[in-house]
Amino acid sequence: MEFLPKILTYSEQSPMLFTRLIFWLFFFFILLGYFIVYRGRVLRCTYLFLVSLYFYYLSGGYFFFLLVFSTITDFFLGQAIYGVYKRFWQKTFVSLSVIINLSLLSYFKYSYFIADSINCLTGWEFHVFDFLAHWSNQLTGSDFSVNRIILPVGISFYTFQTISYTVDVYRNKIKPVTNIIDFGFYVSFFPQLVAGPIVRAAEFVPQIYQKYKLLWREAWHAVFLILNGLVKKMVISDYISVNFVDRVFENPLAYTGFENLMAVYGYSIQIYCDFSGYTDIAIGVALLLGFRLPINFNSPYKATSITDFWRRWHISLSSWLRDYLYIPLGGNRKGVSRTYLHLFITMLLGGLWHGASLRYVIWGGIHGLGLAIHKGWNALWKNSSWIGGRYYPRRLIKILSLFFTFHFVTLAWIFFRAPDFEHAGHMFGQIFNYFGFQQVVAMLKAYIGIFTLMLAGFVIHWLPDRMKELYRGVFIRMNVVIKLLVILLLLLFIYQFQTAEIQPFIYFQF
Numbered sequence: 001m002e003f004l005p006k007i008l009t010y011s012e013q014s015p016m017l018f019t020r021l022i023f024w025l026f027f028f029f030i031l032l033g034y035f036i037v038y039r040g041r042v043l044r045c046t047y048l049f050l051v052s053l054y055f056y057y058l059s060g061g062y063f064f065f066l067l068v069f070s071t072i073t074d075f076f077l078g079q080a081i082y083g084v085y086k087r088f089w090q091k092t093f094v095s096l097s098v099i100i101n102l103s104l105l106s107y108f109k110y111s112y113f114i115a116d117s118i119n120c121l122t123g124w125e126f127h128v129f130d131f132l133a134h135w136s137n138q139l140t141g142s143d144f145s146v147n148r149i150i151l152p153v154g155i156s157f158y159t160f161q162t163i164s165y166t167v168d169v170y171r172n173k174i175k176p177v178t179n180i181i182d183f184g185f186y187v188s189f190f191p192q193l194v195a196g197p198i199v200r201a202a203e204f205v206p207q208i209y210q211k212y213k214l215l216w217r218e219a220w221h222a223v224f225l226i227l228n229g230l231v232k233k234m235v236i237s238d239y240i241s242v243n244f245v246d247r248v249f250e251n252p253l254a255y256t257g258f259e260n261l262m263a264v265y266g267y268s269i270q271i272y273c274d275f276s277g278y279t280d281i282a283i284g285v286a287l288l289l290g291f292r293l294p295i296n297f298n299s300p301y302k303a304t305s306i307t308d309f310w311r312r313w314h315i316s317l318s319s320w321l322r323d324y325l326y327i328p329l330g331g332n333r334k335g336v337s338r339t340y341l342h343l344f345i346t347m348l349l350g351g352l353w354h355g356a357s358l359r360y361v362i363w364g365g366i367h368g369l370g371l372a373i374h375k376g377w378n379a380l381w382k383n384s385s386w387i388g389g390r391y392y393p394r395r396l397i398k399i400l401s402l403f404f405t406f407h408f409v410t411l412a413w414i415f416f417r418a419p420d421f422e423h424a425g426h427m428f429g430q431i432f433n434y435f436g437f438q439q440v441v442a443m444l445k446a447y448i449g450i451f452t453l454m455l456a457g458f459v460i461h462w463l464p465d466r467m468k469e470l471y472r473g474v475f476i477r478m479n480v481v482i483k484l485l486v487i488l489l490l491l492l493f494i495y496q497f498q499t500a501e502i503q504p505f506i507y508f509q510f
Helices: 003-008 021-037 041-083 087-122 131-140 155-170 180-188 201-208 216-250 257-288 306-312 315-329 336-354 358-382 394-417 421-433 437-446 448-462 465-477 480-497
Strands: none
Touching (some): 021 041, 041 155, 041 180, 155 180, 155 201, 216 465, 216 480, 257 394, 306 315, 315 336, 358 394, 394 421
8 A cells, every 4th residue: 555655646766757657557547537527628627637737746746836826827917918908018918927937947947057157257156046945945844955946847848838828819819718727727738748749829729628529540540659659769769878879978988989970870869769759649648638739740850951850850849939039039021141140049049948058059059050051052042053953963962961961960969968068079079080990890790789779760760751651550440459469569569678767758857
């Protein structure tokens, strides 16, 4: 009986993750309750809202109070924006929403970054102090540490989600939700709560008021997505991370340039399988509950330009940055030079969104510079008759574009993943100065299992869409008994690859 309280309460060492058996037991019991309430709209929303809050508690502890605070704040500010007619007050309320949300995000995510930056520039000695923990200790007698600010799980995602809601109400793109339970359900819906996708109210809220509808074909499609996500995460991402990528990134000087380069390739497929795997599971779980979440990845390493990459990678974030940052800055309406500047600023801030470190800012700046150069190149392309199909076959240009884009994105990942600039510099140094050509064959033999799994991941990723649709369709149409057998075999296969310590999803830290 001692086991039951442990799984019903938050544990910092074992938070609720899609890759833990406890989550699927949790989801099974959620479905049992859902079968009772799903026909009644009010009961269904209330039930899922409470379940989502409980899920967030199991994932992030008592920080679910912040989620409740954001929900209440933006619900009433949305009502206020819609309820006044003077533009001044509408601007005041939407500005208040943005300031409150970004202040909370900045406090938890950027306090160390801001304090370190000030100390570095001025020579002062600011120290981070957790005021919330201090107030809690004073009021409730708790014993939280005041010298460490912990980042709440998923705060970057639900903060952007609530900001998009109040801004869209201000822009008259949507009407405010009139019931706080419905709004709380939209903000906290547990499949996408902690790592996206960032769902707009216009996409999700109308589904709240629709009757539950799920065809058998859709249900099996959801199961396919869940299995696909688990394979991506636990078979490919976790295995190559623990057994190769993490080791090289932690100590690049202990490995040849070839091993460093392969680790960077490995991280490229690792982070894709990790994040898109989470998204696949989230979309599948949401679909079983009758809700459709937007696609967040579309084979990003098939991109033939950096612009194309950002149309395929973390689509909900890139579209959010476009609609709520790039366009308000002026977009492409202020002339060519300002357009490039707006792109660069947007990606710098997009990099900072990922983490409070200059590494992420540099990573974002590299992508911003790439977007600006590509935009300029497109303008040159249109005005140059000799570039393109006249002298070079279109297929060759496409292959070269894909090759260049992939390596641009991949090398930029070094700044994203490396622990610090020193490690990043060591990796570049090893790759370009100490490659170890004479050891390549020996290394291929030594890492045959890891490299085979990496290659399989890339091959599956680069398969034509029609082939992926083919095997998805085959799974959906096959006999139920065969489907269950396939599911059982896949679960056994996943279990064989499971590492001793389950790895959290990479984007949980953002």
